[in-house]
Amino acid sequence: MSTKTRYFVAISGAILAIGLGTGLVASYMGFPVSVFSTAAGPDELQYVPADAAVVAYANIREVMNSDLRQRFKDIGPTTDQKNEFEEKTGLDFEEDIDSVVLAVTGSVANQPQKSFLVLGKGRYDAARLEALAIEHGAQATDYQGKRILMHTDQNSSGDPNHEDVAVGFVEADLVAFGNLAMVKASIDARRENRNIVSNNDMMKLVNELDNSNAWAVGRFDAIAQQANLPSEVQAYMPQITWFSAAGHINGGVSGQFKAEAKDEQSAQNLRDVLGGFLAMARMQAANKPALQQLADSMILSGDGKTVALSFSIPTEVLDVLESLAKGRQGVVQQ
Amino acid sequence: MTTGARMSFTTAARRVFDLSLGEMLWSRRTIFMALVVAGPVLLALIARGVEVFGMSALRVNGRPVPGFSIFGVMIWSLYLFFIVPVLGLFYGTALMADEVEDKTITYLFTRPVARGAVLVGKYLAYLACTILVVLPSVMIVYFMLVPFSQLPSTFGNLVIDLGLLALGLAVYGALFAFVGAFFKRPLLIGLVYTFGFQQTVLALPGSLKQFTVAFYMNALVPHVMPSDGVSSLLQSMFKENPPLWVCLFWLFAILAGFLYLATRVVERKEYILEQ
Numbered sequence: 001m002s003t004k005t006r007y008f009v010a011i012s013g014a015i016l017a018i019g020l021g022t023g024l025v026a027s028y029m030g031f032p033v034s035v036f037s038t039a040a041g042p043d044e045l046q047y048v049p050a051d052a053a054v055v056a057y058a059n060i061r062e063v064m065n066s067d068l069r070q071r072f073k074d075i076g077p078t079t080d081q082k083n084e085f086e087e088k089t090g091l092d093f094e095e096d097i098d099s100v101v102l103a104v105t106g107s108v109a110n111q112p113q114k115s116f117l118v119l120g121k122g123r124y125d126a127a128r129l130e131a132l133a134i135e136h137g138a139q140a141t142d143y144q145g146k147r148i149l150m151h152t153d154q155n156s157s158g159d160p161n162h163e164d165v166a167v168g169f170v171e172a173d174l175v176a177f178g179n180l181a182m183v184k185a186s187i188d189a190r191r192e193n194r195n196i197v198s199n200n201d202m203m204k205l206v207n208e209l210d211n212s213n214a215w216a217v218g219r220f221d222a223i224a225q226q227a228n229l230p231s232e233v234q235a236y237m238p239q240i241t242w243f244s245a246a247g248h249i250n251g252g253v254s255g256q257f258k259a260e261a262k263d264e265q266s267a268q269n270l271r272d273v274l275g276g277f278l279a280m281a282r283m284q285a286a287n288k289p290a291l292q293q294l295a296d297s298m299i300l301s302g303d304g305k306t307v308a309l310s311f312s313i314p315t316e317v318l319d320v321l322e323s324l325a326k327g328r329q330g331v332v333q334q
Numbered sequence: 335m336t337t338g339a340r341m342s343f344t345t346a347a348r349r350v351f352d353l354s355l356g357e358m359l360w361s362r363r364t365i366f367m368a369l370v371v372a373g374p375v376l377l378a379l380i381a382r383g384v385e386v387f388g389m390s391a392l393r394v395n396g397r398p399v400p401g402f403s404i405f406g407v408m409i410w411s412l413y414l415f416f417i418v419p420v421l422g423l424f425y426g427t428a429l430m431a432d433e434v435e436d437k438t439i440t441y442l443f444t445r446p447v448a449r450g451a452v453l454v455g456k457y458l459a460y461l462a463c464t465i466l467v468v469l470p471s472v473m474i475v476y477f478m479l480v481p482f483s484q485l486p487s488t489f490g491n492l493v494i495d496l497g498l499l500a501l502g503l504a505v506y507g508a509l510f511a512f513v514g515a516f517f518k519r520p521l522l523i524g525l526v527y528t529f530g531f532q533q534t535v536l537a538l539p540g541s542l543k544q545f546t547v548a549f550y551m552n553a554l555v556p557h558v559m560p561s562d563g564v565s566s567l568l569q570s571m572f573k574e575n576p577p578l579w580v581c582l583f584w585l586f587a588i589l590a591g592f593l594y595l596a597t598r599v600v601e602r603k604e605y606i607l608e609q
Contacts, residue, residue, distance in 0.1 A: 303488070
């Protein structure tokens with residue numbers, strides 16, 4: 001073997017050895033997301049308890065300003081209905097709400113009324129809302145320096161499962177809504193810095209989202225429990241552990257659903273099933289241009305244990321939906 | 335050697351390997367191989383460069399495609415579909431054909447070594463040469479495309495990819511070594527088999543696809559098959575996933591079987607050099 005051949009073999013071997021060594025060290029150590037990047041997602045996530053099973057986010061401002069919203073604006077609630085709400089609360093959803101975060105905790109998954117937390121970011125007249133709430137029987141209290149309004153339903157005082165509904169003004173532009181325990185947990189999560197941002201599994205999913213103005217990530221079993229699906233149906237569902245769904249709404253709607261299966265075989269089976277459905281959908285939609293574009297936009301991907309399906313709703317489909325909605329509205333008005 | 339004593343098969347194969355590795359690495363064919371494997375590296379470099387400027391290298395439905403998914407598409411479309419079969423074809427068919435064409439086969443066969451050892455030595459040199467070029471290129475592409483934070487979750491698949499590509503080079507190399515030793519126009523036959531027969535039967539229902547290398551290779555790929563054309567759409571529709579042991583058994587059986595057949599052909603065939 002000549003010297004230059006030896007050099008070549010040594011260099012190629014070194015590239016392989018360095019790459020495999022780096023990968024092995026990374027796999028063994030399990031680098032956390034935060035080592036290589038700043039925390040992803042909105043700042044409100046710091047108010048989401050660390051044990052949340054599902055977290056969803058919607059950038060209401062972007063959605064309201066989107067071309068899609070402008071197209072369907074006329075079909076929304078009438079101005080009179082909106083003015084009545086605005087008059088009472090001083091809140092205009094279109095103008096005052098910027099974003100909403102919804103969290104579902106896994107600890108009380110069988111009692112949905114106890115497990116939801118909604119964080120709304122926007123511009124509030126806290127004094128006006130407090131006065132209105134007290135006028136309707138609510139009580140105001142302070143918790144860790146944050147103002148909380150809670151409402152007890154007098155008719156449910158004997159119910160052991162009953163929980164007080166509460167609104168916490170956790171920041172000048174952020175309110176937390178849910179049962180009292182969840183609102184307090186939200187304040188504690190931020191104060192003690194034990195929130196969803198420190199949950200590596202969840203933040204890995206959030207970190208993979210990009211350019212989405214609406215998304216949801218979480219444990220699939222939490223959703224399945226909330227949905228109260230029959231056990232027969234649940235038994236046939238693929239072994240999905242984590243999921244993420246992300247969408248971008250502007251002139252149209254595009255999005256991606258991603259799931260992580262328990263093992264590679266389950267993921268492969270799910271990909272095969274979805275691949276078959278997509279192929280069939282494309283064949284069925286061959287003579288319908290609008291549907292064909294929708295079917296063509298669906299792209300199945302994924303590696304190892306992940307399965308991803310992306311889609312884009314084309315303008316033609318939105319045109320059809322718009323004309324249908326306007327037609328229905330016309331019938332109602334007549 | 336001067337005594338004319340016949341070397342053992344292993345020693346002879348090792349000697350031929352030593353001699354052939356250098357020849358293969360620094361031949362004109364290697365320029366072709368370097369160009370082929372440089373393609374994915376160049377694409378990954380461009381993708382990385384684009385991302386440095388805050389843009390996405392690839393978007394589907396307006397959404398950026400993650401680096402590891404792009405890597406998966408490259409493994410399917412560039413390495414498994416093109417690079418591995420093509421390198422196996424060009425090098426495998428040339429193992430003996432080059433010696434015949436250059437009329438140097440006489441010098442090899444007049445040495446006191448088993449004819450089969452010549453082929454095995456050359457085959458091992460081909461395998462070392464292609465593995466040392468293809469696998470580092472895959473490694474570079476992976477580290478360029480996949481963010482460091484995703485290493486822990488994706489590294490296992492990279493190891494599977496590397497093993498699969500090495501196995502693919504070995505299997506295609508053995509298959510085409512036989513084709514090169516047995517048939518008169520091996521390149522044409524190899525091209526028809528790889529890009530004609532294999533691709534056609536994989537896109538059709540039925541059991542004919544079990545006679546292809548790609549059928550067993552595709553079942554082991556840890557990435558989802560891209561479905562961007564009619565052919566790949568049909569292939570993904572009719573794709574079957576035999577169990578791991580079945581795929582490995584048949585791939586190793588094809589490797590061993592065709593390598594054995596190739597050595598038998600070389601041992602028995604009478605090569606007539608054209609004047």
